[in-house]
Amino acid sequence: MTPVSVVGVSHLTAPVEIRERFAFAPGEAEVALSGLRARPEVQEAVLLSTCNRTELYVCPGGDERVQGAAEQVLSDKAGDVVGGTKQYLYRHDGEASVRHLYRVAGGLDSLVLGEAEIQGQVKDAYELAGRSPATLPLAGPVLHRLFQSALSVGGCIRSTTPIGE
DSSP, X not given: OOSOEEEEEETTTSXXXXXXXXXXXXXXXXXXXXXXXXXXXXXXXXXXXXXXXXXXXXXXXXXXXXXXXXXXXXXHHHOOOTTOSGGGOEEEEHHHHHHXXXXXXXXXXXXXXXXXXXXXXXXXXXXXXXXXXXXXXXSOHHHHHHHHHHHHHHHHHHHHSSTTO
């Protein structure tokens, strides 16, 4: 089993009117994370929701029940979509999910290449999962390490390349 999976929708998989249906406001994200916390198969989760992507990073990865729970949270948020929501969702496991988050945090997977706002949004999503609920945070040791390293990689990309220009 892989340690991490990501299930999401982005500008690469869905038009803006569909992406908007998947978007979570901060209060909604807290509720969604609490719902995931109640599922015994989900050990850790971080919900990243921006105008161009909504993604759930979950642990343990590679577990169909965990990925299914993440997919259900996203589908419930989007509601009824002609043809279903699955057509817009992607999944990555293990190293592919790590590479994906690094690309996201570094602005390499943004609608506007190198946009700087995404790094702050990744940090906010990680912090929300780390304190929600404070007694049993959803960003545990695996996602803590992943998100800390992704934020570091994003910073390195910005400081050592001309991507932000």
